[in-house]
Amino acid sequence: METILEIKNLKTHFFTKAGLIKAVDDISFKIKKGEIVGLVGESGSGKSITGFSIIGLIDAPGRIVSGSINFKNEPLLNSSSNRMQSLRGNRLAMIFQDPMMTLNPVLRIDTQMIETIKAHDKNISNQEAFRRCRDTLGLVGISSPEERMKAYPHQFSGGMRQRVCIAIAMLNKPDLIIADEPTTALDVTIQGQVIYEMQELCKKTGTALLWITHDLAVVAGIASKICVMYAGRIVEQGSVDDIINKPMHPYTIGLIKSVPSQNKRGEPLHQIEGMVPSMLELPIGCAFHDRCTETIENCKIEKPIETNQSDSRVIRCFNFKDIRK
Amino acid sequence: MTDILKVLQVSKNFVKPIDIASKVVNIFGNFYNQEVVHAVDNVSFNVTSGEVVGVVGESGCGKSTLGRMIAGILPLTSGKLDFHDQHYSGFDEGNYKHNSHIDLKIQMIFQDPFSSLNPRQKIIDIISEAPIHHKLISKKDKKYFVKDILNKVGLGTDAMDRFPHQFSGGQRQRIGIARALAVSPEFIVCDESIAALDVSIQAQVINLFLKLRQDLNLTYLFISHDIGVIQHIADRVVVMYLGQIVETASSDEIFSHPNHPYTKALLQGVPTLDTKKKIYTPIKGEIPSPINPPSGCYFHPRCKFSINKCITDKPSYKEVSPNHFSACHLNS
Numbered sequence: 001m002e003t004i005l006e007i008k009n010l011k012t013h014f015f016t017k018a019g020l021i022k023a024v025d026d027i028s029f030k031i032k033k034g035e036i037v038g039l040v041g042e043s044g045s046g047k048s049i050t051g052f053s054i055i056g057l058i059d060a061p062g063r064i065v066s067g068s069i070n071f072k073n074e075p076l077l078n079s080s081s082n083r084m085q086s087l088r089g090n091r092l093a094m095i096f097q098d099p100m101m102t103l104n105p106v107l108r109i110d111t112q113m114i115e116t117i118k119a120h121d122k123n124i125s126n127q128e129a130f131r132r133c134r135d136t137l138g139l140v141g142i143s144s145p146e147e148r149m150k151a152y153p154h155q156f157s158g159g160m161r162q163r164v165c166i167a168i169a170m171l172n173k174p175d176l177i178i179a180d181e182p183t184t185a186l187d188v189t190i191q192g193q194v195i196y197e198m199q200e201l202c203k204k205t206g207t208a209l210l211w212i213t214h215d216l217a218v219v220a221g222i223a224s225k226i227c228v229m230y231a232g233r234i235v236e237q238g239s240v241d242d243i244i245n246k247p248m249h250p251y252t253i254g255l256i257k258s259v260p261s262q263n264k265r266g267e268p269l270h271q272i273e274g275m276v277p278s279m280l281e282l283p284i285g286c287a288f289h290d291r292c293t294e295t296i297e298n299c300k301i302e303k304p305i306e307t308n309q310s311d312s313r314v315i316r317c318f319n320f321k322d323i324r325k
Numbered sequence: 326m327t328d329i330l331k332v333l334q335v336s337k338n339f340v341k342p343i344d345i346a347s348k349v350v351n352i353f354g355n356f357y358n359q360e361v362v363h364a365v366d367n368v369s370f371n372v373t374s375g376e377v378v379g380v381v382g383e384s385g386c387g388k389s390t391l392g393r394m395i396a397g398i399l400p401l402t403s404g405k406l407d408f409h410d411q412h413y414s415g416f417d418e419g420n421y422k423h424n425s426h427i428d429l430k431i432q433m434i435f436q437d438p439f440s441s442l443n444p445r446q447k448i449i450d451i452i453s454e455a456p457i458h459h460k461l462i463s464k465k466d467k468k469y470f471v472k473d474i475l476n477k478v479g480l481g482t483d484a485m486d487r488f489p490h491q492f493s494g495g496q497r498q499r500i501g502i503a504r505a506l507a508v509s510p511e512f513i514v515c516d517e518s519i520a521a522l523d524v525s526i527q528a529q530v531i532n533l534f535l536k537l538r539q540d541l542n543l544t545y546l547f548i549s550h551d552i553g554v555i556q557h558i559a560d561r562v563v564v565m566y567l568g569q570i571v572e573t574a575s576s577d578e579i580f581s582h583p584n585h586p587y588t589k590a591l592l593q594g595v596p597t598l599d600t601k602k603k604i605y606t607p608i609k610g611e612i613p614s615p616i617n618p619p620s621g622c623y624f625h626p627r628c629k630f631s632i633n634k635c636i637t638d639k640p641s642y643k644e645v646s647p648n649h650f651s652a653c654h655l656n657s
Contacts (some may be wrong), residue, residue, distance in 0.1 A: 042523040083626050162617055187383040188550060192594030214524055217553075217596040255371055258528035259598055260557035267575065269528040269557070275493050276523055282506045291525075 002174050004208045005031040005054065010067035012053045022281045023049040023062070023287075025232040028306070028314075031176065034206040036199070038219030038240070038256075041229030042276055047212045050229075051178045053211075055094050056084045058307050066161075072175065074318045090120040093169035097181040099161035102154040110149040112138075116171050136167045140197055159190035166198065173205055190220055195222060216255060225312065228252050231277060231287035234306075238313035248309070248320045250292045286318070294319045327409075329512060329544050330372040330395065330431075335404030337365040337390050362615045365391040366568040367404075371430060372512075377538065377575070378543045379559030381591070382553055383612050387568040388548045389516050395546060396433035396514045398617035408512070432505035436517035438497035442489040448475075448500055449485040456507050470507075477540070478503045480535060501535065506541070509597045514546045532556060552595045556580055567615055567623040574649035583594070584651040587624045622654065625655065630655060 012024040024046045031037050041047040052058055054069055056076065069076040071092065075085070088094075096102045104112055113133040119125060130149075137145035140163040153161055162182060169177050179198065193314040199222045203211050211219050219226060220240060227237040228251065236249035247253045256262065256271035274291040275284060283290050289299040296319045304316045341360040343351070365387040372378050393399040394407065395412070406413055413427045430584045435441040442451060453467040453472055462470050472482045478499040488495055498518065505513055515534070519527045535558060536544055549555050555562060555576075562579045564572040564587065572585040583589045590608040610627045615617055619626050625635040634654045642652040 040523060097502050097640070158610055187596050187612070188552065188591060190611065191596070193609070195596065211457040216524075220598050221596055255524060256598065258525065260531070261556060261597060265557055266535070268532045271528040271532055272525040273529075275495055277524060287328060 001032040001034070003030050004033050004035075004072060005210075006046075006070040007050075007054070007228070008068045008070075010050070010053060010069060010207055011065040012049050012062060013065045016061050017048055018200055019280050020180075022232050022282070023279065024053060024300050026067070027227075027229070027232075027234045028067075029227050029234065029237055031208050031210060033175070034158040034202065035225065036202055036211060036219075036223045038215050038216075038223035038226040039210060039212045040214065040219060042214060043267050044231075044247040044276060044279055045229040046232040047214075047229050048180050051180050051210065051212050052093065054253070055088060055178060056081075062256060086120065089116055089174075090172045091176045093172070093173050095162075095177060095179040097166050097180045097184055098167045099158065099185070100175070101152065102162060102165050105153055108150055108152055109156075112169060113149070113164075113168055116168055120172055132171065133167075136170055139170070140164075140167045141193065142167070153189065159186050159193065159317070162186060162190075162194055163197070166194070166201070170201060174207055176208045176210065177201070177202075178210045178212070179242050182211075183218065184213070184215075191218075198222075201262060212248045217259065228255070231279065231282055233287070235288065235317065235318060236315045238309075238315075243312055250294045250320070251288050254293075274322070286316075327374050328371045329374040329376075329408065330546075331405075331407040331410075332370050332372075332391075332395065333366060333405040333407065335365060335368050335391070335394060335406065336363065336402045337387070337394060337399065338363055338402045360616050363568050363618070364615065365394065368565075368568075369404075369569055370563055370570065370573060372544060372546065373510075375538075375542060375544055376560045377547055377558050378549065379555035379562045380546065380548045380563060380565060381550065381555050383482065383549065385567075385612055387564040387615075388565050389486070390435070391565070392514045392516045392546060392548045394541070397428050398429055398433070429455075429461075429508040430510050431512045431514065432508065432510040433514045433516065434498075434501050434505050434518045437521050438494050438501055439489075439521075440450035441501055442497060442504075444489055447486055449580060451500065452503050453505070459508060461508060472505055474503045474516050477537070491524075494522050495529060498522060498530055499533065502530075502537070506537070509541075510543070512544045512546070514548070516546075516548045520549065520551065527554075534558065552592060553597075564591065566619055567613065569623065570650075570652070571624065572649075574651075574653045577648050578646070580650075582647065584644075584645050584656065585624075585653050586628050586630050586655075588651075590629075622652075 008028045010024055010027050014021040014023055027050065039047045043233060053064055058064060064077060074238050110133060114129045117132060118130045133149060134145045137149065142148055142160065142163055156164065182321060183194050186194060193320050211223060213219055223240050226240050226243040227234045230251050236252050247256055254272040258272060260269060263269050272291055277287060285301050286299040286304050289295045298318045306316050308314055339362040368391060372393050380441060382388045390399065394401055407426050411427065415581050421597045452471050456462045457464060457467065461608045471485055475482060475484055480496060480499050519530050531554065539546065547559055560610055561575050563570055566587050572588045579588065608627050620635050623634040625631040632654065640654045642650055643656055645651050645656050
């Protein structure tokens with residue numbers, strides 16, 4: 001299958017007054033056409049910055065220091081801002097965590113949706129654009145879309161607003177959607193609905209999806225590939241089956257073991273000791289070494305490099321082979 | 326086993342204050358309907374000593390309001406709360422003569438570890454303020470006392486002279502727990518106490534809750550939207566929908582044999598670590614506005630099994646199997 005997005009050795013650093021923050025530090029992964037990829041990590045692990053880097057939303061003091069992002073074989077990093085603008089919202093779309101912050105509160109839904117179409121297709125007629133908006137809203141499960149299009153964002157509930165955001169992202173049938181924690185602000189029942197709809201839409205339209213989340217369980221059921229991030233690096237990536245059922249990196253193993261349903265009721269949960277390190281003062285060597293159960297001397301001195309275990313499986317750890325036994 | 330807490334037909338209404346325009350309308354003799362939100366509507370249940378009761382539901386179902394009333398920081402509109410068979414009104418508006426004996430025995434741990442600690446107080450003062458005020462300890466014992474409590478929640482004694490901003494989220498939640506423990510409570514209300522924490526930290530705090538329960542013989546009311554967590558630590562589960570209890574049962578029972586369609590749908594919607602392509606069969610629609618709740622059973626517009634009776638009659642809350650209560654017309 002055709003590769004839609006290829007990221008190689010991407011480094012996005014923030015040059016703050018307090019010091020250098022390596023928010024994204026040497027990550028590489030690929031997304032194929034129509035594939036759903038889960039990017040999992042705790043807060044501050046750099047997963048959102050990865051999304052922003054792809055779509056070109058890194059502001060000062062942040063900068064993409066090195067690496068490459070190829071979108072359909074076109075390098076994005078050196079493209080002009082005009083070119084980025086024509087891609088953004090057209091071939092490449094993003095859904096953010098908080099739908100209230102994404103939608104303009106003083107514009108009606110139809111205005112905001114038609115704007116998205118017209119920005120990329122100057123020749124389209126108003127009626128045609130309206131029809132497309134209506135159909136897309138229907139697709140994401142909003143009933144009587146024609147009436148609802150005349151509403152303002154505040155007249156929608158949280159789940160409905162997130163659907164509108166999804167519809168806006170889908171409008172131009174992009175090749176890739178980056179979804180940054182799209183269900184975190186939603187209720188369990190609504191989360192189920194949104195996950196279901198995103199999955200269906202990707203199947204129908206062949207859109208690839210990068211699903212950024214802190215919750216492994218959310219992506220376990222829908223993604224075909226998972227990348228686990230810790231302190232700015234992808235520590236392990238592989239097919240969803242490999243990551244969930246045969247994790248190799250001590251961090252992934254810890255994360256999966258600590259999910260309550262993996263433990264007996266009332267028993268103490270498996271816990272990863274210590275806390276997430278500050279990005280300003282990362283430990284030398286492997287950033288996870290002081291919380292890791294499998295630390296060897298080398299971990300404290302050297303940064304582990306990525307090693308390929310198979311075509312799709314990449315891991316960043318010195319001492320993982322012993323764990324697999 | 327004795328009942329430590331009895332919640333008897335507790336209700337809480339919030340009334341929207343009348344704005345000037347409506348006041349004018351009232352003066353001219355027109356009747357203006359006040360909007361009343363029935364946040365908690367006629368809720369009753371008992372908590373046995375040493376038990377962990379989990380309260381689950383969507384946002385806006387009244388679970389936090391219920392927790393706040395039990396913890397005594399919100400007045401009740403009607404109903405009664407009994408603690409150790411002793412009546413207490415929780416927070417009594419206009420009457421500030423509290424039964425401080427009971428108030429101290431019920432403590433609360435909040436969701437957001439960032440806004441629930443005073444940023445200008447040192448940890449030693451945050452923890453010792455309440456016990457000193459209530460004369461449980463004297464000022465000169467404060468250092469020794471705080472040291473002991475910090476040890477219990479797994480923080481070093483060097484934490485004492487620092488300020489809240491110097492701690493991470495997980496550590497701050499530990500400070501919140503230490504503050505609640507400082508007055509040696511018997512009953513703790515945890516309102517989404519782990520929701521704001523990182524995944525790897527959540528397990529640590531859940532373990533702390535479990536350990537403290539054993540060491541100090543605590544009883545918890547654990548409010549959470551995270552069903553996985555509730556399944557792990559709760560002995561009994563209360564499911565709420567639009568201010569009412571729809572189902573109560575022991576944890577084992579409710580997760581293996583859910584009775585109410587809402588509970589079933591709620592449990593189905595939870596993402597699990599299962600790599601088989603999951604087919605979500607989501608509940609239709611959204612939680613209705615509590616200002617104008619639907620007629621009959623509040624869940625009927627979203628329910629797959631709704632019958633005519635559901636639209637007209639309110640279902641009664643019945644025992645479907647021993648200690649398993651559910652409010653659904655399909656049971657009759």
